[in-house]
Amino acid sequence: MGETADQSTVCTWNDTGHDGAGGCVPQQLLEALTDETARKIYLSLEEPATVSEICETCDVSQSTAYRKITELHEAGLILRFDHRSGGVATQYVQSMDRVVVTYGNPIQIECVVQGLSMHCELEP
Secondary structure (H helix, E strand, O other): EEEEEEOOOOEHHHHHHHOOEEEOOHHHHHHHHOOOOHHHHHHHHOOOOOOHHHHHHHHHOOHHHHHHHHHHHHHOEEEOOOOOOOOOEEEEEOOOOOOEEOOOEEEEEEEEEOOOOEEEEEOO
16 A cells, blocks of 8 residues: 555655645545535535535535635645636635545555545554
8 A cells, every 4th residue: 555644644646656736634534524514515526616606505604614625625635726817706626536435454545536546544
């Protein structure tokens, strides 16, 4: 598998030879995906959406949406698109095609982006 990750470690694409940005913070990823509201928001972001759209789709308050979006973004699970012109609001979208968490000792996380796979392990 990949490297063993602690709370401050960021799994990156560098280990797989991918040149672009990307990766996740394993501990934050697990915390976000085990939070029902954050997971619901993550799953709703297959297509780009604004905070207002997220609030409506997921039936959450704006403050909750912003808090969970921040958690998901810091964990590496979503991307933010800031539109500088045209009055278009910031949009968010899933950063990964697939996330698989296998609970065992150690916990194994596999993230797939554009067909490239990234693996890391986290001690429970």
